[in-house]
Amino acid sequence: MTEMASHILPTYPRSGVTPARGEGVYLIDEQDRRYLDFTSGIAVNALGHAHPHLVRAVQDQASKLWHVSNLFNIPGQEQLASRICGASFAEYVFFCNSGAEALEAAIKMARRYHFVKGNPERNRIITFTGAFHGRTLATIAAGGQEKYLEGFEPRLPGFDQVAFGDHEALKQAITHETAAVLVEPVQGEGGVRAVPSFCLTGLRELCDEHGILLIADEVQCGIMRTGKFLAHQHAGMAPDIATIAKGIGGGFPLGACLATKEAASGMAFGSHGSTFGGNPLAMAVGNALLDVVLDPSFFEHVDHVATYLEDGLKKLALRHQEKIIELRGAGLMRGIKLADHVVARDVLHACAEESLLVCTAADNVLRLLPPLIIEPSHVDEALHVIDGVIARA
Numbered sequence: 001m002t003e004m005a006s007h008i009l010p011t012y013p014r015s016g017v018t019p020a021r022g023e024g025v026y027l028i029d030e031q032d033r034r035y036l037d038f039t040s041g042i043a044v045n046a047l048g049h050a051h052p053h054l055v056r057a058v059q060d061q062a063s064k065l066w067h068v069s070n071l072f073n074i075p076g077q078e079q080l081a082s083r084i085c086g087a088s089f090a091e092y093v094f095f096c097n098s099g100a101e102a103l104e105a106a107i108k109m110a111r112r113y114h115f116v117k118g119n120p121e122r123n124r125i126i127t128f129t130g131a132f133h134g135r136t137l138a139t140i141a142a143g144g145q146e147k148y149l150e151g152f153e154p155r156l157p158g159f160d161q162v163a164f165g166d167h168e169a170l171k172q173a174i175t176h177e178t179a180a181v182l183v184e185p186v187q188g189e190g191g192v193r194a195v196p197s198f199c200l201t202g203l204r205e206l207c208d209e210h211g212i213l214l215i216a217d218e219v220q221c222g223i224m225r226t227g228k229f230l231a232h233q234h235a236g237m238a239p240d241i242a243t244i245a246k247g248i249g250g251g252f253p254l255g256a257c258l259a260t261k262e263a264a265s266g267m268a269f270g271s272h273g274s275t276f277g278g279n280p281l282a283m284a285v286g287n288a289l290l291d292v293v294l295d296p297s298f299f300e301h302v303d304h305v306a307t308y309l310e311d312g313l314k315k316l317a318l319r320h321q322e323k324i325i326e327l328r329g330a331g332l333m334r335g336i337k338l339a340d341h342v343v344a345r346d347v348l349h350a351c352a353e354e355s356l357l358v359c360t361a362a363d364n365v366l367r368l369l370p371p372l373i374i375e376p377s378h379v380d381e382a383l384h385v386i387d388g389v390i391a392r393a
């Protein structure tokens with residue numbers, strides 16, 4: 001046997017940072033160096049690290065009951081589902097453990113909806129360029145990105161992709177086989193591109209016209225990330241199905257597929273399942289997270305600090321007009337599109353050297369995903385670092 005440096009399958013390039021613990025918006029490494037965390041574990045740690053209310057919820061539940069399987073009643077599921085429905089368009093919730101699983105449930109639900117209506121040929125789903133829906137076989141096919149598909153043939157059929165923002169192409173792509181349109185209200189991985197509200201309402205009308213289901217992938221942009229519980233709510237429209245994950249567990253693996261009663265009408269006993277999905281421990285965390293984020297004062301907080309961040313970013317863009325091409329995103333999901341000669345990955349590393357952690361996204365975009373609990377002083381701290389790094393780039 002040859003000596004190996006690491007036994008972890010090398011699917012991720014890792015930064016040099018090794019967090020040992022977290023305190024609110026800061027990550028602290030083994031040498032006690034503090035990093036301001038504007039990644040939130042990729043939009044997951046909505047309440048930052050070691051939030052006392054979440055810690056208490058986990059500890060309380062951990063001493064009572066972790067897992068029983070969906071063979072039994074789980075009151076925490078009833079409670080969390082009813083709160084999610086109360087805060088959204090949804091009437092039903094299916095719990096799972098990740099974003100991709102939520103998407104799998106959504107895709108199956110859309111196909112099954114048309115199947116039970118006697119239209120099994122309506123099984124194709126339209127998606128958009130730049131989309132990201134996960135890494136399972138179905139969700140890489142849905143996302144349509146070559147870099148995630150290459151070498152994993154045969155590709156799962158049933159997905160048609162049109163250019164982001166191309167309304168005509170979308171209309172052309174609709175056929176008698178179209179079951180659903182799947183859209184991220186704000187694309188995350190694809191470069192932090194927000195779909196304008198008028199496009200979302202237009203999409204809703206188009207789907208209604210053709211009896212097509214509209215699926216919103218809110219895995220990254222949902223759970224108050226953009227200042228509304230779900231990002232599509234800014235547009236005053238509602239999808240038929242939505243997926244959530246990242247933020248809802250605050251760091252605990254938790255995902256869900258949300259649907260109207262009508263959209264879910266194909267699903268019955270046995271049509272879908274998950275062993276771990278919705279276990280009491282996950283439900284305790286999800287419910288605790290909603291205690292905080294659904295409080296009206298939290299909406300005000302996110303709105304306030306998001307506006308502060310947006311203003312700061314605008315000033316930054318004015319100072320570096322030759323290096324910052326565009327500001328993108330919404331709420332606390334922001335993208336800085338950089339000029340070609342300023343490489344986002346290099347900026348990320350330079351920021352880490354100055355103890356600020358940020359993400360990148362496709363299209364040479366620096367992506368900021370701070371915990372929703374940040375204060376204006378943290379925004380100042382982050383923008384000061386980014387300003388210096390871009391000035392030197």
Ligand SMILES: *Cc1c(COP(=O)(O)O)cnc(C)c1O
Pocket residue numbers: 097098099100101103132133134135184188189217218219220221245246
């Ligand atoms: C992260 C993400 C997913 C996949 O979630 P996983 O938990 O990694 O499976 C799906 N859709 C969007 C929009 C995402 O950002």
